[in-house]
Amino acid sequence: MVIRCTIRISLFILTSIIIISACKKSGSEKKTPTLLSFSIPAGFPDPTYKFITNPLTEEGFQLGRKLFYDGRLSKDGNFACASCHQQFAGFANFDHSLSHGFNNQFTTRNAPGLFNLAWHKEMHWDGGIINIEVQPLAPITAPNEMAEDINAILKKLQSDTAYPKLFNAAFGDETINSQRMLFAITQFAGSMVSANSKYDQVKKGITTFSDAEKTGYQIFQAKCTNCHTEPLFTDFSFRNTGIPLDPYLKDIGRMRITNKKEDSLKFKVPSLRNVLPSFPYGHDGRFATIKNVLDHYSDGVENGPTVDPLVKNKIPLTNLDKFYLTQFLYTLTDSVFLKDKRFSEPK
Amino acid sequence: MKNLLCKKIPFLIFTIVAGLLLFSSCKKDYSAEDVPIPPVVKDHNLVLNFKAVSDTLPLEFGKNYRNYFKQNFSVKTFKFYIHDIEMINTDSGRVFRTSADKYFLVDFSDSTTTSIKLSILPFQYNRISFVIGVDSARNVSGAQTGALDPAKGMFWTWNTGYIMAKLEGNSSSSPSGIFEYHIGGFKESESVIKKPVLLFPFGESLALKPEKTSEITVTANVNSWFYNPHDIKFNENPSVTTPGTLAKQIAENYSKMFTVVGVKNE
Numbered sequence: 262m263v264i265r266c267t268i269r270i271s272l273f274i275l276t277s278i279i280i281i282s283a284c285k286k287s288g289s290e291k292k293t294p295t296l297l298s299f300s301i302p303a304g305f306p307d308p309t310y311k312f313i314t315n316p317l318t319e320e321g322f323q324l325g326r327k328l329f330y331d332g333r334l335s336k337d338g339n340f341a342c343a344s345c346h347q348q349f350a351g352f353a354n355f356d357h358s359l360s361h362g363f364n365n366q367f368t369t370r371n372a373p374g375l376f377n378l379a380w381h382k383e384m385h386w387d388g389g390i391i392n393i394e395v396q397p398l399a400p401i402t403a404p405n406e407m408a409e410d411i412n413a414i415l416k417k418l419q420s421d422t423a424y425p426k427l428f429n430a431a432f433g434d435e436t437i438n439s440q441r442m443l444f445a446i447t448q449f450a451g452s453m454v455s456a457n458s459k460y461d462q463v464k465k466g467i468t469t470f471s472d473a474e475k476t477g478y479q480i481f482q483a484k485c486t487n488c489h490t491e492p493l494f495t496d497f498s499f500r501n502t503g504i505p506l507d508p509y510l511k512d513i514g515r516m517r518i519t520n521k522k523e524d525s526l527k528f529k530v531p532s533l534r535n536v537l538p539s540f541p542y543g544h545d546g547r548f549a550t551i552k553n554v555l556d557h558y559s560d561g562v563e564n565g566p567t568v569d570p571l572v573k574n575k576i577p578l579t580n581l582d583k584f585y586l587t588q589f590l591y592t593l594t595d596s597v598f599l600k601d602k603r604f605s606e607p608k
Numbered sequence: 609m610k611n612l613l614c615k616k617i618p619f620l621i622f623t624i625v626a627g628l629l630l631f632s633s634c635k636k637d638y639s640a641e642d643v644p645i646p647p648v649v650k651d652h653n654l655v656l657n658f659k660a661v662s663d664t665l666p667l668e669f670g671k672n673y674r675n676y677f678k679q680n681f682s683v684k685t686f687k688f689y690i691h692d693i694e695m696i697n698t699d700s701g702r703v704f705r706t707s708a709d710k711y712f713l714v715d716f717s718d719s720t721t722t723s724i725k726l727s728i729l730p731f732q733y734n735r736i737s738f739v740i741g742v743d744s745a746r747n748v749s750g751a752q753t754g755a756l757d758p759a760k761g762m763f764w765t766w767n768t769g770y771i772m773a774k775l776e777g778n779s780s781s782s783p784s785g786i787f788e789y790h791i792g793g794f795k796e797s798e799s800v801i802k803k804p805v806l807l808f809p810f811g812e813s814l815a816l817k818p819e820k821t822s823e824i825t826v827t828a829n830v831n832s833w834f835y836n837p838h839d840i841k842f843n844e845n846p847s848v849t850t851p852g853t854l855a856k857q858i859a860e861n862y863s864k865m866f867t868v869v870g871v872k873n874e
Contacts, residue, residue: 314750391768394750398758398765411759439759443751518767520798520852 294318294431299379302456304464304492308379310393310451315444317452320431323607325449327427328442330606333417335407336363342397342446343606345372345406349599351535352376352453358546363408369510371546373531374539376455376598382497386528386544389518394447411439418442453604455534456492459592464492470592477589480582487571488530494593499527500569503562507545514544525567537594551590555583652725653816656693656736657825659869660686660716667830669717676835679842681779681787683830687715688773688862689742689755689762695728695814696735696805704729711742711755713762714828730816734808736824740863741772741801744794764792769851772800773862775833782846789833791858793851800851800859804866812871820874832865833858 297317301308315321329346332338345360345368346352352375354360360368370386384390390399400406401414418424418437425435432441462468470478481489490496499515506512506526515524528544542548548557559578562568578586598604660667660683667673672682692708706726715721746756747769756763762771775789793800806826808814816822834840838857840848848854 385766389767391748392750395758395763395765395768398763402765415759438753439757440751440753443758447751520850 292430294320294433297322297452299452300454302454302461302492305377305456306380306493309382310379310447312448312451315394315447317448318431320427321445321448322452323449324427324431325445325447326604326607327423328446329449333421334401334409334414336409336413339363340407342400345400346375348601348604349538350374351455351539351595351599352604353535353539355538356540358541358549360406362406363404366405368403368406369512370544371541374535375450376453376534376595377493377532378453379451380493380497383529387515387518388499388529393451394443396450397443397446415439415442449604453598455595455598457597458534458595460589461492461595463592471588473585473588474592477585477587478592480578480586481589484576484578485533485586488569489533494533495530497530499524499529500571501526501528501565501567502558502572503564503568504543504547504557505563507547510545512545523567526565527567533590534593535595535599536590538599551587552583555586559583650819650821652727653730653821654695654726654728654814655821655823656724656726657823658714658716658722658724659825659827661827661829663829663831667716673830675831675842677839677841679779679781681777681781681842683775683777685717685774685776686828686830687713687717687721687762688740688828689713689770690724690738690740691742692739692803693724693726694737695731695733696737697731697733698735702731702733704731704733708739708743711746713755713760716828728816730818733814733816735805736808736814736826736868737803737805739801739803740859741792742770742794743801744799746770747794764790767850769794772859775830779842779846781842783843784846787842787846788849789847789858790849791855791862793855795851798851798856800855802859802863804863806866806868808868808871814871815873817873822874823870823872824868825870825872827867827869829865829867833862836861836864 294316295318297319299308299312299317328334329342332341332344334341340362345354345357347355349355354372358371360372362368373386378384378393381393382388382391384393384396385399390396398411401409402411415437418428424437428437428441428445429435431445459468459470459474463470488496488498488500501514504526513525515527515529516522518524531542536542536551540550542551542554548554555578558572558576560575562572562575564573662673665673667683667686669684669686670682672680674680689711691711693706695704696702706728712724713721714724742756746752751758756770758765762774763769764771769792771790771792773789773791775787775791777787778785779787791800814822814824838861840854840858840861845854848858
């Protein structure tokens with residue numbers, strides 16, 4: 262009797278649960294975006310950007326990915342973010358000292374690689390951008406880059422058939438505004454984490470350096486880590502490395518932002534991760550090869566009032582040192598990241 | 609007895625579940641008509657009107673005026689941010705502060721932006737104060753919406769920060785025929801953020817009464833941008849579009865451009 266009673270009661274409870282859940286399902290058609298966690302690679306410090314006011318979701322990431330590869334963010338439709346930030350080049354511009362923009366114009370600086378951006382305190386070679394979210398506005402509106410107006414882009418996206426649905430999926434309704442567009446691009450670009458190079462695998466104990474790489478690493482630690490600090494291979498500071506002023510570009514670097522004389526000709530220390538595929542080098546891409554850069558440090562540094570004390574007397578490097586250093590720098594290529602389908606052009 | 613209880617319990621549960629169903633999961637369908645219509649409450653009791661002037665003349669875009677240095681000019685863009693509006697009574701020391709985080713972009717090419725509706729604690733006031741500009745925190749906190757939407761064209765894309773006030777136009781005294789003042793800068797040494805306190809016309813005060821709306825009219829004198837304490841001439845400085853000394857000087861000038869010309873109590 263007791264058993265029958267229990268069965269009856271459980272049956273009723275079960276049916277009720279089914280009814281309730283069924284009712285709920287039919288009542289709420291809205292799907293909430295799938296939250297993603299931003300994982301920090303072992304050994305990396307705390308990131309600057311933590312997706313707090315802009316929660317990282319799969320839908321937001323995918324929307325940002327589509328926007329990143331969409332030429333309609335530029336005035337003539339030709340220049341997507343990806344046109345100067347190519348995945349196989351570590352999201353730098355492969356083999357271009359300066360990039361091409363709207364109406365056959367050149368950019369004025371070398372397109373930097375995009376990875377581990379969440380750790381950057383400032384964007385741009387001169388650090389002019391203080392928050393990653395507003396970074397895309399710079400290339401989008403620059404007349405020699407994408408040359409487009411924000412409101413014009415929003416109109417294009419609003420009249421598109423796919424975008425309203427994607428904004429709905431990512432943000433809960435079909436409103437398309439600049440904040441949501443920037444949030445989505447930030448979710449995509451901010452998710453580009455590169456921490457799976459041979460160097461990283463050596464650090465994890467999965468593999469070991471060759472003898473040449475090991476020697477290169479020792480030279481690197483002795484002569485380069487003050488600025489190219491591990492594990493991000495930059496200390497994010499601004500320094501003048503004795504690269505002479507280009508008479509045509511007349512780029513004064515950090516001083517453009519701070520208006521301070523002592524910041525003249527200073528540029529942000531670039532990360533050396535993925536350095537091999539992201540050539541050419543330097544803020545204006547004047548160094549075609551890694552060897553050119555090393556030659557600059559050993560022989561080329563032009564002294565001046567703001568040149569960094571660490572390089573002003575040049576860095577003594579023999580040809581053999583340069584060979585070993587290059588061998589080590591090759592281990593910073595993250596081929597998993599360079600081919601990661603999550604960051605490639607969406608189908 | 610046991611048997612009876614057993615028979616009753618399922619029905620009891622069923623009733624409870626059915627009840628829950630009606631009131632919770634399918635709430636939407638039932639409550640839609642039952643929601644009481646909220647009584648109409650006025651969302652504001654003070655209207656702050658801004659009017660652009662060139663000294664004693666009302667400012668019309670495209671029309672010619674003269675600055676202190678007898679240089680001709682016409683205006684095509686005139687806009688600025690304000691926020692943190694405060695109503696003050698200097699007799700009682702009472703201050704009513706509106707939400708400091710609510711920003712307004714006053715743009716004289718868009719009449720919907722020149723009248724700001726506010727909700728103020730009904731009381732007597734004899735001063736008004738507001739911040740011209742965007743607080744430093746807001747300059748660095750990423751993508752914003754509303755008045756601070758970068759799509760409003762008041763955001764520097766190459767050097768993070770808001771253009772706090774913008775004045776553009778033409779002048780035959782400028783070598784290029786045009787002038788452009790994009791005034792911004794929020795870092796301590798470059799800050800152009802100003803907070804003027806404005807007096808009311810002699811003998812007038814704002815007497816807000818419950819259920820009534822008052823109006824304050826404030827003029828913004830474009831000529832103030834060019835004179836006192838700093839001389840800004842179209843031939844010498846036709847373009848100021850970066851933070852720095854000149855921007856700070858112009859901001860100091862324009863922080864004196866406002867005058868309360870009328871207070872109207874309903």
